[in-house]
Amino acid sequence: MAGENWHDYNPETPNAEALTMASYLLLPMLLCFLLPPGCNLLLLLAGFGLTFYSKKLGGWIIAGSIALLWLMSTPYVAYNCIEILQNRYPVLALDALPQVGRHPVIVVLGSGNNVSVEEKNRDVPSETELHRLHYAALLHARTGYPVIVSGGRGRGFHFTEASAMQQALKEDFHVPSVIQENNSHNTNDESRMILPLLKQHGFDTVYLVTNAWHMPRSVYLFRREGISVVPAPMGYYVYDHRYSILSFLPNSLAYHVMSFAMHEWMGLFWIR
Numbered sequence: 001m002a003g004e005n006w007h008d009y010n011p012e013t014p015n016a017e018a019l020t021m022a023s024y025l026l027l028p029m030l031l032c033f034l035l036p037p038g039c040n041l042l043l044l045l046a047g048f049g050l051t052f053y054s055k056k057l058g059g060w061i062i063a064g065s066i067a068l069l070w071l072m073s074t075p076y077v078a079y080n081c082i083e084i085l086q087n088r089y090p091v092l093a094l095d096a097l098p099q100v101g102r103h104p105v106i107v108v109l110g111s112g113n114n115v116s117v118e119e120k121n122r123d124v125p126s127e128t129e130l131h132r133l134h135y136a137a138l139l140h141a142r143t144g145y146p147v148i149v150s151g152g153r154g155r156g157f158h159f160t161e162a163s164a165m166q167q168a169l170k171e172d173f174h175v176p177s178v179i180q181e182n183n184s185h186n187t188n189d190e191s192r193m194i195l196p197l198l199k200q201h202g203f204d205t206v207y208l209v210t211n212a213w214h215m216p217r218s219v220y221l222f223r224r225e226g227i228s229v230v231p232a233p234m235g236y237y238v239y240d241h242r243y244s245i246l247s248f249l250p251n252s253l254a255y256h257v258m259s260f261a262m263h264e265w266m267g268l269f270w271i272r
Helices: 002-007 016-034 038-050 055-072 075-086 127-143 161-171 187-201 212-224 252-271
Strands: 104-109 113-116 122-125 147-150 178-181 205-211 229-234
Touching: 016 038, 016 252, 038 055, 055 075, 055 252, 075 212, 075 252, 104 127, 104 187, 122 127, 122 161, 127 147, 127 161, 127 205, 127 229, 147 161, 147 187, 161 178, 178 187, 187 212, 205 212, 212 229, 212 252
Parallel strands: 104 147, 104 205, 147 178, 205 229
Antiparallel strands: 113 122
């Protein structure tokens, strides 16, 4: 029943408070231990705990957790893992865009707001979101297609992601007319809540703008709703593959990239 309620989530329903608590606390807490660095720390603690019962087994788990942390922090492993996701759909050729559908629309998926302290704590799109908006504005300039921005209000923010994106498109990218979807809290929500907007405005094809590593999960969810999708990937993590000793040494950026890759792989496993 809880799953059915969440699938039909509406901020105005009586269950909204409980559902929001589950969305913002329970799932993030679970992800803390499934994704880096929580998964590494959990494995390390398990190894230390097991040493009280079996020093050999506990030692092997401790050594394994350290080895796994090392591998996950190397550019060689991290970039190859995320490139499998990024290369699933090709980059659009802007000078020869595919002509699909009679009434296409550009859809930009949200990725969270930031607080701009220098602008009196105004809610603004995150850096990732701004990159998506830049590419969407470029597509809009080339095609003239309308734009839909998607994203609800995150905890601690005054405005929705869609509202902040609409303002940025208007003020920074000179896209005057933008349709907003203001209630979604994740990619699954976005795929379902954008569908009524497509029907309302008569759009039959979506040019879907999101990061390349996020595209496989996004396309799967949108097509599951029966939406015709043209993937418009952007925001790639680029590595030249000229390997050296540094490719096999840990660094913080590679660990960051690996965190995104693991999040997406887990998300793909979950929705299937």
